[in-house]
Amino acid sequence: MNKLLVGLALLGGSAVSSHVSALEFAADDDLRQQVERDKNEAHWSGLPVWGDKVREMGYELPIPVGIGIYMNSQDVEYIANDDFKIAATNGLLGKAGDHCNIWQDCTTNYSIPKSDVDILGQDKSIQLRLDAWVFPFLNVYGLLGYTEGSKDIQVDLSNAEMEGDPFPITGVQFTLPLEYKAYNVGLGAVLAGQVEIAEGINPIIITAAGAITNSWTTTTDSTILTTIGAVRVGQRYDVPYGKLAVLLGYQYQSISQNVTGSIDLGVIAEELHFDVDLESKETSNMSVAMVYDFGYQKEWNIMAEYSFLNWDQLIVALGYRF
Template sequence: MLVPAAKAQDSFFPIWGDEAEKLGYTLPKPYGLSISYMDMSNPITVDSIVLRGHPLLEAIDVDANKAHFTGSNITVRGDVWIFPFMNVYGILGYTKGESKAKINSVSCDQAKFSKWNLGCAVVNAVGSRLPESAEFNLKMDGGTYGIGTTLAGGVGDWFALLDMNYTYTSISAIDGDIRTFVAAPRIGHRWQYDSGRELRVFVGAMYQSIDQYLSGDLASLGLPSVVNAVVDKLAPDASFEVSQHSNQKWNGTLGAQYAFNRDWDVLVEAGFGDRKSMFVALGRRF
């Protein structure tokens, strides 16, 4: 991640590496490859739920504005130190998750029909008396890819860095995507030992903006049976569109990285607050 106590290997990268060494800085090997696993839990806001396929469905309003997302991903990351203070990397991985939202009520807008509609009246009659267990459940998984950069610096054994990345996940089970931007400032201290071993402990914060756009077969949404019964009779091929985003963008982080030598290191980081996460990575430098 940062500054192992050894000379950088001969390479075109990092640019200005020789100048940095002459000033007394120690540099990591320029190229890196790591594999990581992350588990996360995050409250989200449902911006809209739109039903398609029949005029009656399009008149239905589903009140379920709060949801909870849990998920995990495994990624492979390749990186290079372009400058002594700037690392750039690419991400390729797999993400899976589940979003659950309690349905407060289901209603139908009679004003959207030229005359009184029986189906709409039925929805209104039962939609306000849903059981406590009524919820919609979205299960999603797909490939993730993205790019990022880390800006780093330090004084003595103290260091600071800012990591930023953007990832895109294409959902395979249903149509849609997850777009995530992350910015994570951290500060920490390092301890150096024999044989190139090094321990770094850091604290920080993480800004994470997540936007999810999902659509698919209405039967897979897990709506109450009264809505599904209406759907089966009116439009068996009915669909849905859901837009939702993370409503807690900042959380705290605490982590540590241990370098076994100049080649191998392991990183563990925990996120706490309304959004919780656990991140583990094994890295190799070249």
């Protein structure tokens, strides 16, 4: 929300074109003010609440209702919350126990300490977002999304238990590669405001956001719960054909997932059943974002945000307000 400085665009013109008459200047000024009034008239939805009062104070409000497509890519490290339980049928792991007969199918159970399990995940998702400014300072939104992801679970059996006894061989390691597709729903909210510093200096924009999403995977028996929080601070500038906001942010992201299912690892195990609870290793990150609003009523916007420090993440979005 940027405070309107009525007639600011006319100051340079009056200095360059001294022959413009007072009548022409007044007519031009009236026209510009009428355009601004039209742009800030009450919305068909009646939102936001208290919008008329805020406009009377001279503030420009965004169009209250919007829809957007968000594309997200991130690489995240995870840790196991508890010991990793696997049951191997046949193969080297399945027939490693003394209870097995090499001529018959055999299943051997293992318990691996969580400290000997490393997980690296990669996710790419597309989200459809519908939002509304309920109050001039509060935006609420809903998400529907689709994700394609993978997790490489690296397991060290040096300290594992096999059927309750210590695993007899040290230095045995293997990787459990998991690929999945998921569908998610989510809800979120954004608080937004600005601080006036001094005349002639763009206001400082401050936003605080929070969201929670739940995903259901189609290729493993898993659910993914993601909780997100962010605080962003920056400024908004007049640029050709629109306005550009540049924001520096702090992010909180917590991802927890229960992963169960089975996979064929060939000679290691013809069928390996697994069960582990995961959570993101790091929860804090930094980000830099840019939002470009354009169109007659700033109804279109493009957003890009890159997150760095503890994990890499890139979000690109296209939105339309109506």
